[in-house]
Amino acid sequence: MKKLSVLGIRGIPARHGGFETFAERLCQYLVNKGWDVTVYCQELGCGPVYSSVWHRVNRVHIPINREGPLSTVLFDLRAVWHALGQDGLFLTLGYNTALFNVLQCMKGQVNIINMDGIEWRRSKWGPLARAWFWLNERIGCWVGNHLIADHPKIKQHLATRVSADKISMIPYGGDEVLEADVATLLPYGLEPGGFSVIIARPEPENSFLEMVRAFSCKHRHHRLVVLGNFDPDKNRYHRQVMEAASDEVLFPGAIYEAKVVQALRYFSRFYLHGHRVGGTNPSLVEALGAGCAVIAQDNPYNRWVAGEGAAYFEGEQDLSHLLDELLIDDSKVETMKLSSSECFRARFTWRAVLREYEDLLTRWCTRGTTS
Template identity: 50%
Template sequence: MKKNRLLILGTRGIPGKHGGFETFAERLALYLVDRGWNVTVYCQADSKKFPGAEVYYSVWQGINLVHIPVPKNNSLWSILFDLKAVLHAINREGIVLTLGYNTAIFSLLYRLRKRVNITNMDGMEWWRKKWNFLEKAWLYTNERCAIWFSDCLIADHPHIKHYLRQEIKTSKPIVVIPYSAQIVTQADKKLLNKYNLVSRKYLLVIARPEPENSILEIVKAFSKRQRNLPLVILGNYSPENSYHREVLQFASEEVMFLGAIYNQEIVESLRYYARLYVHGHQVGGTNPSLIEALSAGSPVLAHGNSFNSWVAGEGAAYFKDEVDCDQQLTQILNNEVNLATMKQSSLARYYEEFADDRDLKAHEDLFLKQLGKKLDNKANQAEPIKLVETKSKSIN
């Protein structure tokens, strides 16, 4: 029996080490391979490690990896990587799943080849503060290209679907599939010893160090007064970056920068034993890190916007700005009863919407539906059956 085939593009590759899309691509690929699919994931590689190579291949846990080397890890070379990945993918069988629309203009090639292309719209990317005018224009254009050239759109949050329907006025099929995560019922407390952390005696932030993630506001709010417990921040901060430098400058001695940690067991333990998880994302859909905090039963203090409030629910606490964040921290951290209630609310919201890897099943159902449509279209395009007219005999 021929296997169903899926090609995943739009990430830097797996195993996931860079962000939410990479983590999701890994989860989805492993899930589908286990269910008999042939899955290929395109991976951005360092050309210095593979001089002269245009592309090379490997297999990881049953997943086909296509490695495309580029000289540098920056936006321009990532665009070239995406183009090379698309040019490679159009010559291979399978449904195409594109995670993000940053280079959706290349999806025109799928349309010309009549390939099934499904795009995860990844929030309103061009709204982010970090982009300059030209970068925003590029992303805005590609958002429209994703809508024009995709067969179906995935929104990971109801607000994104509303935006696509009401503001862009697209009639394209849109399926809302929020991210899910596995429940965390226990974690290795000994892993905290490496960082001199004590269970329930620290706050945690896991986010890319970018302005729209409110890192500076959180650090300034936390550092306004002595808290008698550390604020632990994951992510790479370089003094050469002006925003990173400002964050480091305003951090009190109680702020701990642990760098980027890719060991999932350690990250899981940090989430599970945190006294409070602080989530500052201002733009985007259903952020996987916030879902994982809910799955670990972490009390959540999040930036107050429609994205976060739908995900974390009414049981979480929210802040508007630096001053409000300081007030919320002061009220929450020493209130054991409130923290226990927030913890239960996180778990309840997790079970209500994000449990049991239901996003993976929803994706497979969508792919099978698209395969069914493709087969129907082929049947409709086939040469019509010629009916032979026959005369009926009368019976006297």
């Protein structure tokens, strides 16, 4: 039986974001194909490591008696230490603590690393954090037996570190949303087509301030729904975004109920995407899967994902002009929605993405034993 252990995430079922969602999908896909799959899960608390089984996926639970970034570092260290006693193939999602994967390399374990985005370029990090991520990216390139990039530009970047033959490009996947429950919009006072939506972490690199200003510079007779965890009392950037918003902007907070988020995408007029750094962004893929008309910040990452059917902006004024044009052009919006659906089906379905992962893992599985 082919055996795989997954490291680098907080665990499954998914509660924390894109990597966890992907891991949940991949693990269930592989066990249905006859694989023996184990996932390392971070738990809050004290006590010994313990095991459980979730939908035929083995879980190794590691309690960590603290919260915050340091807790993740400690969890990754303990997970790698435990993994040293296991056999089979290893898949590490992210390189943020690749320093610990050196131990697996020294033992001869076969470890495939999904290198995620270029974390050290993100503006939210200070100099020490950037140095840590830069160093771990280098180490990950060195110790990973094979690397996965989720975007062609990420593969190009990694190819400046290692041979391109060592890198496979496999994007993120998503679900196609063909219908949604309109009743979920009622608590927010929204009507289909009468609002647009932003779904992201409210950080400067995701262009929240620019998008909210561009929308709020005039009365739009339209609503903008901005999802995310905002804390204006503690976070200056959050406060700036909320102060820049007109009374047509709604901040409902972070919404984790899948059917509500799906409805917000499905019934929106536009999905606004301001990410400037990264590879294949899960939220953008999910917007394509919901058939959203996408307006995105103009960069190579977003253009490859959303294709030529999306609209792109370079700054506040550019976005404001796009909104002026597209809020009154129903025909163009329908064309954009159709393009998003076609782009999604051609490139980002879970079936295609998970099959590519299975093919890659199978090729490495015969080498996935300790030496």
